[in-house]
Amino acid sequence: MEQTLVLIKPDALQRGLSGTIIARLESRGLKLVALKLMQVGSDLALQHYGEHAEKSFFKGLVKFITSSPIIAMVLEGNEAVAIVRSSMGETNPKNADPGTIRGDFALDMGRNLIHGSDSIDSARKEIALFFADTEILNYQRGTDPWITEL
Ligand code: IDP
Ligand code: MG
Numbered sequence: 794m795e796q797t798l799v800l801i802k803p804d805a806l807q808r809g810l811s812g813t814i815i816a817r818l819e820s821r822g823l824k825l826v827a828l829k830l831m832q833v834g835s836d837l838a839l840q841h842y843g844e845h846a847e848k849s850f851f852k853g854l855v856k857f858i859t860s861s862p863i864i865a866m867v868l869e870g871n872e873a874v875a876i877v878r879s880s881m882g883e884t885n886p887k888n889a890d891p892g893t894i895r896g897d898f899a900l901d902m903g904r905n906l907i908h909g910s911d912s913i914d915s916a917r918k919e920i921a922l923f924f925a926d927t928e929i930l931n932y933q934r935g936t937d938p939w940i941t942e943l
Contacts, residue, residue: 795873796826798919801909803861805898811864814894814907815861818868822940823882826845827867827920827929833859840922853903862894871941874916 799818801811813893819825825911833841838855844853870876889896899905910916920929938943 794869795871795916796867796920797868797873797877797916798908798923799866799868799877799910800858800923801864801866802906802908803857803863804904805906806862806864807922808898810898810906812899815864815866817894818877818880820917821872821876823868823873823876824934824937825866826869826902826931828866829862829866829883829924830862832862833925837922840905841919850903857903867920867924867929876909876914878911881907881909 796810801854802859805811805814815825835855839846842851842854842858845854848854868877882889882895882914885902885903886895886896886899891897894903894907906916910919934940
C-alpha cells in the first residue's frame with residue numbers, strides 16, 4: 794500500500810491546528826503508520842528541502858522549519874501521495890480551494906501549515922529521512938474494508 798510523508802509545520806503546532814490537520818487526513822481514511830513530535834535540525838532541513846537550495850526563499854524556509862517543533866507522520870492508503878496533496882491544497886494558500894487545509898486555515902506561502910510528499914519517489918526518500926524502518930508499523934484496522942475496496 795502506498796505511503797507518504799506529512800509534516801505538520803511549526804506554524805500549525807504554534808496555532809493549535811495539529812489535531813485538526815490530523816483529523817482531516819485520518820477521517821479521509823488514511824492510516825497513520827508512524828508519528829512523532831520532533832525538532833528539525835539544520836542538517837535534516839537542508840536534506841529535506843535540498844531541491845529548493847537555489848531558490849530565494851530557501852534560507853527563510855530552513856529558518857522556519859527549524860524554528861519550533863513539528864509533527865512528522867507517515868500515512869498509508871491507496872494513492873496516499875495524491876490524496877494528501879489534494880487535501881493540503883495548493884502551495885500558495887491564496888490559490889488553495891476552500892475545503893483544503895491550506896485553503897481553510899492559511900494565508901501566506903511561507904506559513905502554509907503542512908508538507909506532503911509530491912511523488913512516490915520523493916515519499917520513499919523523505920520517509921527514510923525522518924523515520925527508521927522500525928518506527929513504521931504494519932497493522933490492520935477493522936474499518937479497512939469499509940474504506941478501501943480490496
Ligand atoms: P509544497 O509544500 O506545496 O510541496 P514546494 O514548492 O515544494 O511546495 O515548496 C516547499 C515549501 O517552500 C512550501 O510549502 C512553502 O512553505 C515554501 N515556499 C515555496 N515557494 C515559496 C515562495 O515563493 N515564498 C516563500 N515560501 C515558499
Ligand atoms: Mg514540495
